[in-house]
Amino acid sequence: GAVVSQHPSRVICKSGTSVKIECRSLDFQATTMFWYRQFPKQSLMLMATSNEGSKATYEQGVEKDKFLINHASLTLSTLTVTSAHPEDSSFYICSATGPDPGTDTQYFGPGTRLTVL
Amino acid sequence: LAKTTQPISMDSYEGQEVNITCSHNNIATNDYITWYQQFPSQGPRFIIQGYKTKVTNEVASLFIPADRKSSTLSLPRVSLSDTAVYYCLVVPPPGGGNKLTFGTGTQLKVEL
Numbered sequence: 001g002a003v004v005s006q007h008p009s010r011v012i013c014k015s016g017t018s019v020k021i022e023c024r025s026l027d028f029q030a031t032t033m034f035w036y037r038q039f040p041k042q043s044l045m046l047m048a049t050s051n052e053g054s055k056a057t058y059e060q061g062v063e064k065d066k067f068l069i070n071h072a073s074l075t076l077s078t079l080t081v082t083s084a085h086p087e088d089s090s091f092y093i094c095s096a097t098g099p100d101p102g103t104d105t106q107y108f109g110p111g112t113r114l115t116v117l
Numbered sequence: 118l119a120k121t122t123q124p125i126s127m128d129s130y131e132g133q134e135v136n137i138t139c140s141h142n143n144i145a146t147n148d149y150i151t152w153y154q155q156f157p158s159q160g161p162r163f164i165i166q167g168y169k170t171k172v173t174n175e176v177a178s179l180f181i182p183a184d185r186k187s188s189t190l191s192l193p194r195v196s197l198s199d200t201a202v203y204y205c206l207v208v209p210p211p212g213g214g215n216k217l218t219f220g221t222g223t224q225l226k227v228e229l
Binding site: 004097 | 151158160161166204208211216217218219221
């Protein structure tokens with residue numbers, strides 16, 4: 001149980017284009033989903049927190065107009081990187097909470113490798 | 118959120134027990150201690166969580182002294198497949214806000 005999937009697993013795009021990454025909780029309803037970014041040899045950095053049906057809460061320094069987050073259902077959240085540039089190349093990971101009553105344990109997706117040319 | 122400090126790297130051999138210690142001097146009274154494992158190009162995987170004393174599951178044990186200012190993740194009889202980065206996090210109790218702050222983690226390398 002508590003499986004989180006991401007699609008695509010890797011994507012290569014040209015500079016200036018937009019890329020959408022999907023995060024799904026497969027066997028549970030996720031009350032909250034999170035989006036992280038991880039650069040090579042570095043730790044995960046939280047980008048935003050997303051609750052179903054409400055606007056995402058972005059961490060300081062993360063541009064909300066560049067990283068659009070939609071959490072339309074209890075099993076799906078999407079991250080759209082708009083007008084991507086090479087510096088946006090990174091490993092994007094989502095996580096979800098919800099399946100364990102009484103805990104906020106986060107279950108992570110497998111990640112999406114974004115390369116912007 | 119309480120800051121954590123752990124060794125940057127550790128080396129071990131197959132079959133040995135590995136203990137990774139994490140310090141969290143500023144842990145709040147109701148905070149929990151959680152450990153995640155991350156393989157290259159994968160999302161982190163929850164290993165274990167505890168509040169005090171000792172917690173054991175099928176993967177690891179977590180030892181937390183009475184003052185809770187540190188904790189030790191114990192991996193029994195490691196294998197090559199345990200080579201990964203291990204993150205120690207301090208998290209608030211359920212309902213207390215569930216943002217995770219990842220530190221640098223400990224890169225564990227297991228050799229034959």
